[in-house]
Amino acid sequence: MKIVFAISEVEELVKTGGLADVGKALPLALKEAGHDVAIVMPYYQTIAKAHNLATVCPTQTLFAESQVYHFDIRHMSWHGIDVYLVDYPEYFDREGLYSNAYDAYQDNGERFSFFSGSVLQTLQAVACIPDVIHCHDWHTAMLPYLLAYDRSGAFSQTRSVFTIHNAAFQGVHRLEDIPFLRHHPGILAQVHGGYVNMLQSGIEFAHKVTTVSPNYAEELLTNLGSHGLHDRLVTRKEDLSGILNGCDYSQWNPATDHFLPENYDATNLHAKQTCKQELQKKSGLPQNPGVPLLGMVCRLTEQKGFGYLLPILDELMCHNLQMVIVGTGDPEVCMDLGEFAQNHPEQFAFINGFSSEHAHLVEAGADFFLMPSQFEPCGLNQMYSLAYGTIPVVRGVGGLKDTVIDQRQGESATGFVFDDPTSSALLACIRRALLFYYEHPLKFREMQQRGMATRFTWAQAAKEYIALYEAMLA
Structure with a gap:
């Protein structure tokens, strides 16, 4: 044709x-x-x-x-x-x-x-x-x-x-x-x-x-x-x-990604820790390999779920975690995230801007990737995250529902999914993910490897x- x-x-x-x-x-x-x-x-x-x-x-x-x-x-x-x-x-x-x-x-x-x-x-x-x-x-x-x-x-x-x-x-x-x-x-x-x-x-x-x-x-x-x-x-x-x-796996492949300090694959996830420490360093966070790190790279708009996320940031900081958000967009969201980062420098980092290096480093260095979208026609970052062994935490809408299998589905699970368009539902989902990280390290590793074996071509x-x-x- x-x-x-x-x-x-x-x-x-x-x-x-x-x-x-x-x-x-x-x-x-x-x-x-x-x-x-x-x-x-x-x-x-x-x-x-x-x-x-x-x-x-x-x-x-x-x-x-x-x-x-x-x-x-x-x-x-x-x-x-x-x-x-x-x-x-x-x-x-x-x-x-x-x-x-x-x-x-x-x-x-x-x-x-x-x-x-x-x-x-x-x-x-x-x-x-x-x-x-x-x-x-x-x-x-x-x-x-x-x-x-x-x-x-x-x-x-x-x-x-x-x-x-x-x-x-x-x-x-x-x-x-x-x-x-x-x-x-x-x-x-x-x-x-x-x-x-x-x-x-x-x-x-x-x-x-x-x-x-x-x-x-x-x-x-x-x-x-x-x-x-x-x-x-x-x-x-x-x-x-x-x-x-x-997904363009020629650009998004942790085994060949030139933006990473050390490459890795599903058989060598230890090198992912090097990427995590580099992300913590570049974000100004303490380089603690044992703390779960949540990442987010997106346009700072209502569609991407900031209406759900911003109200629960204080509660999230009560947990032993770190968070890095990278993006540009709505000036009010930028201001809120910037102020929050100043008030929580040990746990929260906000990078107002976008670069391919930061985007790739977050995908490689984070343990979880947040996509609490209001709606998401397809979404690509959850595909990148799966390829990098970074567990997606997503709302079950649009393409996110088609590509991420919730942890409650058992042996086929590749991430964490919530449905209700509320801050409380997002908070409960993140807490479920954190609990899984701390209490089931072997199953967490298996979930990472399942995600890395998933392909959307x-x-x-x-x-x-x-x-x-x-x-x-x-």
């Missing part, structure tokens, strides 16, 4: 979050499986600075309302995959992808509606008419709609797949702020109260809708878990599926996507 990924970020080229991980790993896995894969993405300032790419065809023109868009198409071969980059400096020659610091660009609806339209123009210009266009999140959610209204005839046999990576971000914008769509045929049917919900349009017009874990797909069919899109998703229930993301995810594509085309 000829498969095109329309996506707003790809790891190694440009990244703000987990979407970029998928943008790299899934195309490579599909290519490895023998399919013809290409990627179309914006030519951001970051990419332009790193790669001075040549154009591959004459300047293209799109018309919308009274506006004319002249853009270039640049090209690079990346791991043997053709990547076409839409070069429209007015929209993409900016420091940020979606925002300037914390403030989202006001014209994001227009920027990515234009990008969705430019994908179809680009594919025709480079003579790449795919069997499948795979769109991702709200940034390309208008593409299935534009494909449905395409009058060129070029894409009459092309089918669209739309993957929801996080339904909380829907791309809701006023139609009057989107010149590219304002007079488009059929657009008024997509307008509600003067606003276009791009994610909703993607759900409505894509031939198939997927999300990034089976359990999150089920949650999206409920009123509570759908972020307001329940009715739309229920009507597409037969076309909705959840395919679990894979992109080859398996690609196999499921290929089956979906083939069924859709048939």
Whole structure:
């Protein structure tokens, strides 16, 4: 099959979050499986600075309302995959992808509606008419709609797949702020109260809708878990599926990780203690190998469960433990964590920032990894934690429920899971984990080794996507 990924970020080229991980790993896995894969993405300032790419065809023109868009198409071969980059400096020659610091660009609806339209123009210009266009999140959610209204005839046999990576971000914008769509045929049917919900349009017009874990797909069919899109998703229930993301074990492998002071594997967990002492040292905590160390690396947002965690920090400090939290985000959460770290320097460390070195060191050096999320479409850190022999403590939502088996399940257990969205439930779960650490050291070691033997591969995810594509085309 000829498969095109329309996506707003790809790891190694440009990244703000987990979407970029998928943008790299899934195309490579599909290519490895023998399919013809290409990627179309914006030519951001970051990419332009790193790669001075040549154009591959004459300047293209799109018309919308009274506006004319002249853009270039640049090209690079990346791991043997053709990547076409839409070069429209007015929209993409900016420091940020979606925002300037914390403030989202006001014209994001227009920027990515234009990008969705430019994908179809680009594919025709480079003579790449795919069997499948795979769109991702709200940034390309208008593409299935534009494909449905395409009058060129070029894409009459092309089918669209739309993957929801996080339904909380829907791309809701006023139609009057989107010149590219304002007079488009059929657009008024997509307008509600003067606003276009791009994610909703993607759900409505894509031939198939997927999300990034089976359990999150089920949650999206409920009123509570759908972020307001329940009715739309229920009507597409037969076309909705959840395919679990894979993990890039070439980057996340404690046996080869160059960020670690000493490498280790399931047969040599003693070296994990070296990583623990290095994490304690770099975090300013006492280097005590016998104290259980809880780690957390994430965006500091409500979604990640800080509403559950912050109220119980004082009670946690009554136990013999240490905690390290690394991340950036909500200024209020940053301030609370910073103050708490100052008041509990022997037990609690907060690193306001992000670096790959810190992220890898926490995964290797911690005994437990906290993910008490409000919701978590897939989650990757619990997969990294399992690979590093670091026991996940998670809330049983989304992909966390699909990937972590609770200690109460006995011989197959790989972590600790709680369900209720409350601070008390999180506290009880952490206490259960601490008790297990202190009272059952041999079983704790066995749980670590089970986790390290667990694999969530992109080859398996690609196999499921290929089956979906083939069924859709048939």
